[in-house]
Amino acid sequence: MGLIDVLTxxxxxxxxxxxxxxxxxxxxxxALERALDRMGxxxxxxxADADVLAVVGEPGEAFAAVVEHVWAQMxxxxxxxxxxxxxxxxxxxxxxxxxxxxxxxxxxxxxxxxGFTPSAEAMAQEHGGDGGHGxxxxxGGDGGHGxxxxxxxxxxxxHDHSAMMPDGIPLAEGAEDRDGLEMDELHLPLGPVLAxxxxxxxxxxxxxxxxxxxxxxxxxxxxxxxxxxxxxxxRAARLLDAAGSVLALAGLPAESARARRLxxxxxxxxxxxxxxxxxxxxxxxxxxxxxxVLGGLAVEGSHSGSEQLHDRLTGLFERARxxxxxxxxxxxxxxxxxxxxxxxxxxxxxxRLWLAALMPDLAEHELSEAADG
Amino acid sequence: MADxxxxxxxxxxxxxxxxxxxxxxxxxxxxxxxxxxRPVRSGLTIPLREMARLLRQRPRRTVSAxxxxxxxxxxxxxxxxxxxVAFVPVGTHALVDHPLGVVWVNALDVVAWAVMxxxxxxxxxxxxxxxxxxxxxxxxxxxxxxxxxxxxPAIAAGSLDLAEISAAQDGLWFVVWAPVAxxxxxxxxxxxxxxxxxxxxxxxxxxxxxxxxxxxxxxxxVLAGRYALLVAGSAAAxxxxxxxxDGPLLPGWTWVLVKTIVLSGxxxxxxxxxxxxRPDKLLxxxxxxxxxxxxxxxxxxxxxxxxIN
Numbered sequence: 285m286g287l288i289d290v291l292t293x294x295x296x297x298x299x300x301x302x303x304x305x306x307x308x309x310x311x312x313x314x315a316l317e318r319a320l321d322r323m324g325x326x327x328x329x330x331x332a333d334a335d336v337l338a339v340v341g342e343p344g345e346a347f348a349a350v351v352e353h354v355w356a357q358m359x360x361x362x363x364x365x366x367x368x369x370x371x372x373x374x375x376x377x378x379x380x381x382x383x384x385x386x387x388x389x390x391x392x393x394x395x396x397x398x399g400f401t402p403s404a405e406a407m408a409q410e411h412g413g414d415g416g417h418g419x420x421x422x423x424g425g426d427g428g429h430g431x432x433x434x435x436x437x438x439x440x441x442x443h444d445h446s447a448m449m450p451d452g453i454p455l456a457e458g459a460e461d462r463d464g465l466e467m468d469e470l471h472l473p474l475g476p477v478l479a480x481x482x483x484x485x486x487x488x489x490x491x492x493x494x495x496x497x498x499x500x501x502x503x504x505x506x507x508x509x510x511x512x513x514x515x516x517x518x519r520a521a522r523l524l525d526a527a528g529s530v531l532a533l534a535g536l537p538a539e540s541a542r543a544r545r546l547x548x549x550x551x552x553x554x555x556x557x558x559x560x561x562x563x564x565x566x567x568x569x570x571x572x573x574x575x576x577v578l579g580g581l582a583v584e585g586s587h588s589g590s591e592q593l594h595d596r597l598t599g600l601f602e603r604a605r606x607x608x609x610x611x612x613x614x615x616x617x618x619x620x621x622x623x624x625x626x627x628x629x630x631x632x633x634x635x636r637l638w639l640a641a642l643m644p645d646l647a648e649h650e651l652s653e654a655a656d657g
Numbered sequence: 658m659a660d661x662x663x664x665x666x667x668x669x670x671x672x673x674x675x676x677x678x679x680x681x682x683x684x685x686x687x688x689x690x691x692x693x694x695r696p697v698r699s700g701l702t703i704p705l706r707e708m709a710r711l712l713r714q715r716p717r718r719t720v721s722a723x724x725x726x727x728x729x730x731x732x733x734x735x736x737x738x739x740x741x742v743a744f745v746p747v748g749t750h751a752l753v754d755h756p757l758g759v760v761w762v763n764a765l766d767v768v769a770w771a772v773m774x775x776x777x778x779x780x781x782x783x784x785x786x787x788x789x790x791x792x793x794x795x796x797x798x799x800x801x802x803x804x805x806x807x808x809x810p811a812i813a814a815g816s817l818d819l820a821e822i823s824a825a826q827d828g829l830w831f832v833v834w835a836p837v838a839x840x841x842x843x844x845x846x847x848x849x850x851x852x853x854x855x856x857x858x859x860x861x862x863x864x865x866x867x868x869x870x871x872x873x874x875x876x877x878x879v880l881a882g883r884y885a886l887l888v889a890g891s892a893a894a895x896x897x898x899x900x901x902x903d904g905p906l907l908p909g910w911t912w913v914l915v916k917t918i919v920l921s922g923x924x925x926x927x928x929x930x931x932x933x934x935r936p937d938k939l940l941x942x943x944x945x946x947x948x949x950x951x952x953x954x955x956x957x958x959x960x961x962x963x964x965i966n
Binding site: 290291292294295297298299300321322324329330332333335359360361470472478479480491493494532533534535536537538541542545571573574576577578579580632633636637 | 688689690692693694695699703705706707709710712713714715716717783784787790791853854856857860861862863864865868869870871872873876929930931932933934935937938
């Protein structure tokens with residue numbers, strides 16, 4: 285057996301899976317995550333990190349286009365599968381593992397190494413032009429300073445690039461930031477194929493450094509209108525899932541895994557009341573370092589004035605407990621339309637954390653809309 | 658001052674660095690497997706499987722990437738770690754024995770600034786740049802405390818030579834009378850190796866930041882390099898704070914190895930327990946709390962050093 289074979293076999297026993305969750309496919313996504321854990325695989329944190337693309341649910345047209353776009357950016361060897369309601373995640377993963385073990389031969393598709401043909405507007409947004417960035421951390425001691433680079437994107441020597449469009453990407457345009465300094469404006473689409481992110485939400489943000497100055501939201505729906513309102517168990521599971529996501533983004537993998545295990549047991553109907561959920565919520569709430577690190581990440585303008593992320597996180601556990609104990613659920617539905625105002629002025633990382641915390645509310649809003657329509 | 662080792666010893670030193678880095682990565686993966694309710698043993702082989710996976714994956718290129726700087730940065734991480742280890746005395750000798758060893762170690766950890774930032778810059782992607790700048794903001798927070806922490810053992814031993822500092826701790830390790838400097842040093846090691854909780858530049862919350870666009874061998878070099886930097890930083894702490902090759906029964910070099918393994922493993926375990934420190938919080942902590950504490954520590958060490966002499 286040659287070295288290549290040994291490598292291929294070893295590589296086949298580990299893969300990173302990028303999950304594209306279509307709205308309404310929460311249960312399928314959870315099933316996939318559990319199957320990944322059992323196989324010793326893990327979720328990919330970015331497109332570059334992924335070997336396998338898993339589409340979960342029935343994507344509508346716009347969502348399917350995004351999936352193709354993501355697929356085009358993945359490095360070979362790459363594989364994809366489609367998990368629909370009623371298919372076993374484990375079977376699909378097993379097939380993918382066989383393909384991985386057989387090796388990369390026979391895969392087709394554009395050669396990622398040569399980059400993409402940069403023409404579409406989407407590409408420009410993807411890579412945000414040739415940006416100079418200014419560092420901007422609210423509350424940091426270094427103040428705001430913007431540096432503006434006019435770098436012509438060479439490196440591909442010999443090509444004739446237009447001065448304003450190196451490699452077909454328009455240069456970032458300058459604008460005044462919140463301190464009146466000139467900053468490059470960068471456009472970055474967030475979601476919908478992103479871990480710990482609400483299903484189907486595409487947030488186009490405009491950044492000064494890493495601060496969001498403007499945002500627009502789009503909801504990429506599933507095909508068909510088969511969304512059913514959730515029962516208490518699924519609502520509780522969604523809340524625990526969101527708590528697990530916030531904890532993962534905050535850099536606490538152990539606590540995140542615990543919240544996810546509770547979510548899984550909740551969906552299996554193994555949780556008797558909300559005692560265990562309340563216990564984990566208390567433990568997380570008592571972590572002073574976490575409270576300190578998340579401190580200052582607040583949103584304005586929700587119904588009770590400004591709200592701290594840490595309170596929202598412990599609130600997720602509390603609401604899950606209430607659902608499991610059969611108390612009247614607090615409906616805090618949040619339409620995606622409110623997101624642009626919500627994220628304006630936040631850092632990129634804060635946007636990720638908040639969107640994860642809002643996952644159940646966004647989902648519930650969508651479900652109730654579907655029920656009305 | 659002891660003599661430099663012959664270059665032949667570069668091989669065992671590099672093999673040792675690789676082996677310890679792999680084991681530390683294994684510990685980290687095993688802890689993660691345990692968190693996910695999987696057998697701990699299954700995690701131990703994950704670094705090897707990840708290596709195979711990344712060796713097979715094609716490297717990736719982004720539009721208008723600054724390839725020269727990007728590739729140089731991803732290939733520089735491991736050499737950086739090797740250079741730091743080269744200054745660490747193993748037994749009575751170091752690979753490079755230099756009267757200014759402490760200054761060299763410090764200079765090399767500052768090179769990490771450039772390397773990590775270029776990783777973010779080179780990819781020409783928004784999240785990469787955000788990650789790069791987050792790393793720089795974090796570096797502002799940890800670097801000054803780290804520099805002052807490095808002066809504590811130098812003052813106590815009255816030398817900038819790592820071998821002499823190591824020898825000066827006969828019986829009483831500097832970690833005992835300079836615990837704050839030791840803690841600040843470890844904090845800095847986590848910082849320049851971009852390990853949790855000092856990894857906002859490569860955090861999930863910025864889609865991987867400086868790692869966001871890396872795939873294949875490039876990614877492997879950086880991921881392995883981060884562990885190697887952690888191990889190299891821990892190895893440098895051994896002569897600085899942990900008595901160097903001092904220890905009963907076993908030969909000196911084994912004690913250096915054992916202390917390096919224990920410290921780097923400990924840093925991984927502790928790091929996983931703490932949430933990612935956001936740069937603004939970290940600057941606050943670094944400059945308002947840690948820096949004054951470390952300066953006070955230097956003062957205490959100086960007073961003791963003067964009193965003893």
